Amino acid sequence: MLILYHQPFSPACRFIRLVLAEYGVRHELVLEKHWERRKGFLAMNPAATLPVAVENDGPPVVGAGPIMEYLDETRGYAQGEKRLMPDHPDRRAETRRLVEWFLWKFDEEAVGHFVHERIYKLEMPTAMGGGAPESTILRAARANLRHHMRYMEYLTATRNWLAGDRLTFADLAAAAELSCTDYLGEVPWSDSEHVKTWYARIKSRPAFRSLLAETIRGLPPSPSYDDLDF
Amino acid sequence: MLILYHQPFSPACRFIRLVLAEYGVRHELVLEKHWERRKGFLAMNPAATLPVAVENDGPPVVGAGPIMEYLDETRGYAQGEKRLMPDHPDRRAETRRLVEWFLWKFDEEAVGHFVHERIYKLEMPTAMGGGAPESTILRAARANLRHHMRYMEYLTATRNWLAGDRLTFADLAAAAELSCTDYLGEVPWSDSEHVKTWYARIKSRPAFRSLLAETIRGLPPSPSYDDLDF
Structure with missing residues (x-):
């Protein structure tokens, strides 16, 4: 299971939620008030920014760009024609x-x-x-x-x-x-x-x-x- | 041949120059005073930021992140143990x-x-x-x-x-x-x-x-x- 730490009106979080939905990735959303700089959150991402994803208790995947690449690397190929990253x-x-x-x-x-x-x-x-x-x-x-x-x-x-x-x-x-x-x-x-x-x-x-x-x-x-x- | 539009003391440009040197990519450096917002440069990158790379008169590859991924996609595998992007x-x-x-x-x-x-x-x-x-x-x-x-x-x-x-x-x-x-x-x-x-x-x-x-x-x-x- 993939957990996404997010804010509902953070555009970068919404971007990842759209990718998760398009790629059919089962996930759980956890609301993070990133401005509170919670200690456990800072340990995952010292920049205190959203989104952050954690899959199967693995290490955090931090930031919309790295999460996008991660999802494409782990699920993109299986999407065939619907892959969101071009081939060339x-x-x-x-x-x-x-x-x-x-x-x-x-x-x-x-x-x-x-x-x-x-x-x-x-x-x-x-x-x-x-x-x-x-x-x-x-x-x-x-x-x-x-x-x-x-x-x-x-x-x-x-x-x-x-x-x-x-x-x-x-x-x-x-x-x-x-x-x-x-x-x-x-x-x-x-x-x-x-x-x-x-x-x-x-x-x-x-x-x-x-x-x-x-x-x-x-x-x-x-x-x-x-x-x-x- | 790859052309890199750069500034000598732009850290993002220096990053790409280091990657080019590590990967052994033959290239030419072109100095771009990006603050002048030259018309031909804006056509390549409307954000007017550096670096921008152009390979064999292909479309511009814009920004340090995308250029890094591009170089790794086109040269990374051949680097073997010296690849700068991990496998996992x-x-x-x-x-x-x-x-x-x-x-x-x-x-x-x-x-x-x-x-x-x-x-x-x-x-x-x-x-x-x-x-x-x-x-x-x-x-x-x-x-x-x-x-x-x-x-x-x-x-x-x-x-x-x-x-x-x-x-x-x-x-x-x-x-x-x-x-x-x-x-x-x-x-x-x-x-x-x-x-x-x-x-x-x-x-x-x-x-x-x-x-x-x-x-x-x-x-x-x-x-x-x-x-x-x-």
Whole structure:
């Protein structure tokens, strides 16, 4: 059995949950309030970041990138045509570039700020940095989001899936980041026709269902969030 | 032929240069002033970051992580015992965790600030952010560096190499980051006995030679930089 330490609105955790669902990996989710820096959690991951996976009491597999590679190495081959990592080294490189782009750059410049300011800070004690969102940070994140949407619009207008002809890890990474942004009603869908069509395709996959069912107490999702024909 | 777009004191680029040397890959280095955001460079990598590799006029392979995986996929198997990626998925995960730790976390919290403030800003025009280093940033980077040195001291005291028994990509990533820090005389060697012994072993490898020969006009290296018995 694989255990995934996660937060429901961490985009990197959602990415791994989508991979687990697509690859049909039986798993258990354990909620980790990573900002509390629990001792047992720090022993697994001194960086105190999520996600962390542990399989059959083995050593921790730390971080979305390493977990993605681990799942592909241990289950990818058996997926046949549905493998989320392409076969050719060039295509694999493009998939990995985009996964990094979305999980690091898109997250650091936009999505991570929305999640931190509008979701985590609701639950964090004041002494740990909780409280009201900083409007200057949200404004900057919204401006950055518009740049990122333009890049995604270019990718989805010129390719069938983000990294090329087939669905890959890159699509799930991008969709995981967008899903948190969309919950908060922060995605400017009206300017992003191709992104919208691409996201509707991803969102209707069975793997997405459990994510769309999650809500936050006192913060209902935007109307588009769980609507497959938004 | 493989072309690597790089900066001589970018730790991520130095990491890939070490990998290329260890794997015996014939290559050409092209200096890219990534802060100029050259149009042809942005077309290869819209994130405008280094390193970027291009092999035989193929598509660009972007970023140190994807280039590492690419080189291992295309050359790793032929290295036999000298392969820098372990065979077991658990050990591969630990190697990748540490590569991310050093290239992202260590770089963002410490090394990247030294390089940006003390090296890149020397060469960047004022309009692009060049000028004198910010002493508050350097102070924070030095404080963070001490935490990172303690973690490296723990790793090198308890393991033969950073990710376990064998030399892996993790050692080269850490050494690449340290080499830039050491050039600037910023490494507190006196408190880091095990890191020092480990680094001396890495530094004496032939792959390291071309890095140690590089200097910056007007900014000579610290006395320990190219001394193998520092």
